[in-house]
Amino acid sequence: MRLTVTSFLTLDGVVQSNGKPEPELNDGFEQGGWQVPYLDEEFGALITDWMAAADAFLIGRKTYDLFSGHWPYVNDPEDVLASKLNQMPKYIVSKTLVNPEWNNSTVLKGDVLEDVSNLKRLPSNEVQVHGSGTLIGALMKHGLVDEFRLFIHPVILGSGNRLFEPGSTPTALKLIDTKSTGRGVAVHVYEPSGDPTYGAVAVGQGV
Numbered sequence: 001m002r003l004t005v006t007s008f009l010t011l012d013g014v015v016q017s018n019g020k021p022e023p024e025l026n027d028g029f030e031q032g033g034w035q036v037p038y039l040d041e042e043f044g045a046l047i048t049d050w051m052a053a054a055d056a057f058l059i060g061r062k063t064y065d066l067f068s069g070h071w072p073y074v075n076d077p078e079d080v081l082a083s084k085l086n087q088m089p090k091y092i093v094s095k096t097l098v099n100p101e102w103n104n105s106t107v108l109k110g111d112v113l114e115d116v117s118n119l120k121r122l123p124s125n126e127v128q129v130h131g132s133g134t135l136i137g138a139l140m141k142h143g144l145v146d147e148f149r150l151f152i153h154p155v156i157l158g159s160g161n162r163l164f165e166p167g168s169t170p171t172a173l174k175l176i177d178t179k180s181t182g183r184g185v186a187v188h189v190y191e192p193s194g195d196p197t198y199g200a201v202a203v204g205q206g207v
Helices: 041-051 061-068 080-087 112-120 133-141
Strands: 002-010 056-060 090-093 105-108 126-130 147-153 173-180 186-192
Touching (some): 002 041, 002 112, 002 133, 041 080, 041 147, 056 061, 056 112, 056 133, 061 090, 090 112, 105 112
Parallel strands (some): 056 126
16 A cells, blocks of 8 residues: 655645644744635645545554544534544554544554554555654655655745754655645645755856
């Protein structure tokens, strides 16, 4: 099964508190909810179409806490996002979570490389990662991501946690699809294509 990453980020790469302010985190970030002005039907349709293809979800502990506090209480059978998240298997990478109450949830407490590699061997379509920035970094380090779906919003915040922080694993990407929404969100789909390559432009040589 393929492993795909879906992430909402600003033009300067910030992913923190996109959907709402989160003062309870006490982390000093005061720009929560920055994504909301850019949500529209086109945006929702893209998310719905991709999530409809999910056979399982892989998430970190913080994302689990956020999702499990909302989606189990959405009971509309016409809501594709809620139906998928509530019904499909959910694998949570955590050393501290015990007995998760959200149905079909399994805690992965072992080695991330081994656990996720075994998960990807299952005969299904795709396992999706949403949010979970720290987890994504670990998956990249081990070459476990098959596709990035990046929703890049036309806003610069100047502060906040970023998807690709300094120290991220150097990775070359191949653009395989691109779309845009009516409110200016650029949606780029990439596949990892190995290590970056390098060169130099000779003096006097045109680009």
